Amino acid sequence: MNALFDPFTLRSVTFKNRIWLSPMCQYSAVDGFVGQWHEVHLGSFATGGFGMVMVEATAVVPEGRISVGCPSIEDEEHALAFKPMIDFAHTHGVKMGIQLAHAGRKASTLLPADNHAIATLDRGGWQAVAPSAIAYHGYPEPHELTTLEIKLLVRDFVAAAVRAVEVGFDVIEIHAAHGYLLHQFYSPLANTRTDEYGGDFEGRTRLLVEVAQAIRQEIPEGVPLMVRISATDWVDNGWNLIDSIELSRILKVVGVDLIDVSTGGNVHNAPITASPGFQVPFATAIRVEAEIPTSAVGMITEPEQAQYILESGEADAIFIARAALRNPRWPLMASEKLGVKIDWPFQLDRGRTLR
Numbered sequence: 001m002n003a004l005f006d007p008f009t010l011r012s013v014t015f016k017n018r019i020w021l022s023p024m025c026q027y028s029a030v031d032g033f034v035g036q037w038h039e040v041h042l043g044s045f046a047t048g049g050f051g052m053v054m055v056e057a058t059a060v061v062p063e064g065r066i067s068v069g070c071p072s073i074e075d076e077e078h079a080l081a082f083k084p085m086i087d088f089a090h091t092h093g094v095k096m097g098i099q100l101a102h103a104g105r106k107a108s109t110l111l112p113a114d115n116h117a118i119a120t121l122d123r124g125g126w127q128a129v130a131p132s133a134i135a136y137h138g139y140p141e142p143h144e145l146t147t148l149e150i151k152l153l154v155r156d157f158v159a160a161a162v163r164a165v166e167v168g169f170d171v172i173e174i175h176a177a178h179g180y181l182l183h184q185f186y187s188p189l190a191n192t193r194t195d196e197y198g199g200d201f202e203g204r205t206r207l208l209v210e211v212a213q214a215i216r217q218e219i220p221e222g223v224p225l226m227v228r229i230s231a232t233d234w235v236d237n238g239w240n241l242i243d244s245i246e247l248s249r250i251l252k253v254v255g256v257d258l259i260d261v262s263t264g265g266n267v268h269n270a271p272i273t274a275s276p277g278f279q280v281p282f283a284t285a286i287r288v289e290a291e292i293p294t295s296a297v298g299m300i301t302e303p304e305q306a307q308y309i310l311e312s313g314e315a316d317a318i319f320i321a322r323a324a325l326r327n328p329r330w331p332l333m334a335s336e337k338l339g340v341k342i343d344w345p346f347q348l349d350r351g352r353t354l355r
């Protein structure tokens with residue numbers, strides 16, 4: 001029986017616990033560079049007791065950014081900007097992951113202050129790309145990638161992963177969820193290609209499988225590789241759980257170590273009824289049917305709830321997002337609530353006492 005504060009090992013990385021910070025866009029990068037905001041923000045989770053801090057969706061090429069304020073790891077200079085955060089987390093025994101992303105047809109937006117409106121060329125935006133020239137709701141029509149351009153993307157993902165490992169990241173996660181490029185490829189709703197990267201299940205999943213396989217081959221044996229997927233499009237004719245189980249089996253074979261199970265993001269008006277732990281059953285089904293470790297995410301806010309998910313074998317680890325924005329020391333709080341004795345950073349230790 002697993003528990004929240006049990007260590008967890010994937011390849012040569014041991015996480016001190018199973019509470020992980022879910023990747024969250026901060027819209028605070030400048031020209032793709034992370035900076036002081038990220039240092040303080042990510043540092044707060046590192047001191048807050050998370051076993052792993054996963055950096056937000058980070059584009060493998062500049063045009064893969066979701067917004068003009070999203071980070072990229074397009075070259076060594078951009079990669080080096082993460083180093084102070086990685087070093088700081090490591091001094092607290094916290095593993096650092098990076099979510100490698102390409103936004104595809106949902107790229108090129110402005111900041112929250114501009115209500116995430118489309119960034120036109122004159123406002124720092126760019127032409128978005130996608131498997132097919134099918135626009136996402138409210139977005140401009142994307143450029144349909146050529147077969148050659150797709151093959152170059154595999155190379156871009158690999159180069160980004162290698163840079164990430166070189167700068168010190170412990171874990172690589174491929175972002176293939178939430179309606180971004182790799183999800184656009186595997187969902188029949190966004191991919192109507194007729195070449196090798198479209199058509200049937202095999203064709204539509206080809207790009208993600210190639211990316212995962214190529215990254216696995218180029219990063220060190222000991223570095224865990226995770227993939228975040230959307231396990232369902234939440235509509236009848238879209239991607240579904242059966243597809244996700246099949247995909248997870250294939251990803252396991254090419255060397256993926258954990259499936260980070262989320263849902264949605266590809267259909268703007270999909271009928272999603274979110275409630276506490278609503279995505280957990282998808283993580284459980286994939287864990288059982290594809291026999292691969294999974295993480296659960298989505299409206300997991302209470303320590304007892306998270307503990308129950310692990311104890312009952314519904315998932316292997318928990319990603320916390322919004323609850324961590326409210327309280328970056330969520331794991332420290334959880335340890336007190338569950339009565340589990342863990343080390344706090346000495347600077348915070350007096351916070352345990354009430355008077």
Ligand SMILES: Cc1cc2nc3c(=O)[nH]c(=O)nc-3n(C[C@H](O)[C@H](O)[C@H](O)COP(=O)(O)O)c2cc1C
Binds near residue numbers: 300
């Ligand atoms: C501000 C914000 C930014 C997010 N950015 C990302 C992201 O970069 N990558 C990602 O996979 N999910 C992203 N998400 C989704 C979260 O990682 C998480 O899956 C979702 O919020 C559900 O978990 P929660 O109920 O604990 O918030 C974001 C969520 C929020 C609130």
